[in-house]
Amino acid sequence: MNLIPIEYYLILSAFMFAVGVTGVLIRKNAIVVFMCIELMLNSGNLALVAFSSYMGSSAGQIFVFFVMTVAAAEAAVGLAIIIAIFRNKLTVNIDEINIFKW
Amino acid sequence: MQNHFQEIYNVLPLVLVACGVFLSVVIEIGSVKSEKILPWFSVLVFLGTSLFSVFNLNNCGTAYNNMLSYGGNVFIFYSLFNLAAALTVLSSMEYIKKYGSYFGEYYILLLSSVLGMMLMAGARDLFMVFIGLELMSICFYVLAGINRKKQNANEASLKYFLLGSFATGFVVYGIALIFGTAHTTSLEVIVSNFGSLSHNLLFVTGMLLFLVGFSFKIAAFPFHMWVPDVYQGSATTVSGLMSTGGKAAAFSVLLIALGAVFPGNAANVFRPYFAAIAAFSMLYGSIVAISQNNLKRMLAYSSIAHAGYMAIGLAAGNRESVAGIMFYLVAYTFMNLGAFGIIAMVEGADDTNLELKDYIGLSQRHPLLSALMALFMFSLSGLPPFAGFFGKYYVFISAIKADLTWLAILGVVSSVISVYFYLRVIVYMYFKEPEPEALPVHNNANGVLAVVISAILVVMFGIFPGTLINLITSYLR
């Protein structure tokens, strides 16, 4: 562990974060957009675990625990919303969902 | 054991609402008449919590390993959230029936969302901020789409969900960087070390990402794109609560997280950021609202503008501005809830009667409602002697004290612009010839009660603003 400086982990997490943001902005399928958001959350988790491990404190890892709980709750609700919208409109493309302007 | 009870008593408002959530689920499961019991049960819980908070303002401190603080301004926020939710329940009772989607779950989710707001306002630790934020947001995602047969509601809920969890992504990454540079999640420690930490650029980046996430939640300018659609699409009463309680909760976190509550304040580093979002939100909200004909959409843009006025206070970042923002939040909550309450009553089934032209001649059909609507519109536009005026007044004064006179002037300019579209509603109600086939407004005692209570509060805080502002200031350390 001493061999790898923490910067490498952080750069990787920043990269994943940027990729996630790009995905949210360019993808059209609501489920894929949501997956990109999960990627963003995971990049945050990676940074948290890296910091926590290099500090030798558990707080960051416990935070990751709660992030996972929240992600699970969000997945349950978000996919339910997507199902509800699919039932009414039969599409999940956020471009086609435009009674309002996006 | 003694300690445990004392600790529970200290955070009793939270315990009350949590028990409220629990019992309401039990009622929903156990009783066939839950539809009749649950609204009144939740009103009872909200009012009880609100009163308890008001009467225990002086019992200040922190509980549970510095996770949560109680007393003082935190309890003022608690009672604000609970009152707002109680008024929302009162005006929802008839409204929900209009759409034929009467769910007891509506009230359970309202209770849970208030629990989340309270956790946010009392948080002294990033853990509580995060969990509270998510509890509130998840309930709002569902509440936005509670009319699940309506396509508009589905869409509002999807948009709110996607952009809300996008914001969560920023918040999580921001918290990760803050944790990594400050080596702790305790807000107290972060705030007291802020001076040295703010030289660490990584920490500032983390804070900025955190603030971007919260700018989504308060609906400030570059992060506002969800606001009009979501407020227009969701159930009117829910929009009312989202725009008031949700905003107040997000601001309460910003006030704590920035440590503006404490001397040696933190706002200086972020002053350009807040000044920018304040200026843009005010102008954008006020200017775009002019061209709106749908009342819910107009109030959505006005909500962006109001977020801008409050952000002026964040940019100023002194004691006066914290008190000013809190006063503004109280005033905005009641005037906006009142306006949304009236819209909910006038609204017919299937999104009818939401256009400005539907309000022509309301003064003859329903004099009381139109008089109250006029009152709320005056207050929202910031004309004295209503609460809205003093909210703006305190915030602008604090900005001038912090040498941000240009921002205060911009605020005044945008208030003047906003007078146009608020007063237009009044002109439509009073000075236009009604069409014969206008739809009647059904009488609805609970809804009227909610609106009247909000109106009384708006007038009261407008005539005696000193009481509240002195109270808030006395709790600022």
Place this chain on the structure above:
Amino acid sequence: MIEQYIPIFLVIGVSVVFSMAVIASSKLFGPQRPDSEKLSTYESGMKPVGGVRERISIKYYLVAMLFIVFDIEVIFVYPWGVEFKKLLGEQGISALVPMIIFLVVLELGYLYVYKKGGLKWD
């Protein structure tokens, strides 16, 4: 510490390599004389009806959603179980209270879904 996990990596590596090797070797060495009957889906001797990408019913979703919630619950119970004896020694019986509250709240959710017919196969 990572050295302790070498066996696990080995098992994962071996299973991946082995399964790939088996599939590849049957492709490489087995005789291949495909016809339309052989390539069609095996349906226990019946004629296959409809496509493979049929939409499945939403009731499965509710079950999967409940699974996630209780998955999380188990994850929370696990560290508590590991530390329970020490916590019991330090705090006495009140070490039980937080977990009981947590479990009761979640079981209430389960009861709610059950009562609302979320698990019914209608």
Place this chain on the structure above:
Amino acid sequence: MPFEIILFVFFALIAAVSSVVMVTRPNPVMSAIFLVINFFALAGLYLLLHAQFISVVQVIVYAGAIMVLFLFVLMLLNSKSEQKLLSGQKKIKVFAIVLAAFVFIQIAYLIFFSSPSRSLSPDVAASIKAGTVEEIGRQLYTGYILPFEAAGFLLLAATIGALVLAKKKFN
């Protein structure tokens, strides 16, 4: 080359590449599968960071439960792949990519500039201890009881909300 560095490079490459592939595949099912691969790689990285428990939880919760739900919904909705990923509103998409690249370079530069490793003195024994189930359980159930209970209410609200929205007939 030491074992650790090899593993780090291996997992980090998988994580980075799979995230990019996930965003660029037009077929949502492929995206989901690459996201699962990404989660597994992250679990490996957590193991390298001595966060043993989080690593296992990552596999069970993320790669196990959440992604199963995603795939489930994808099959439920049987959504078609996006034919034109990068055409249509091309300006917005180019802008998005440029913005994200800018954000990444900015953060990466800041990370190197402020080099957090200077203020952190890694202590292998402490970090191994911090990642064990015992330590996490101890901390969670002494210092973080309140967020833990709040998480219970969060899950309750999510259960109720999901049922309200997704159930077919509701009364």
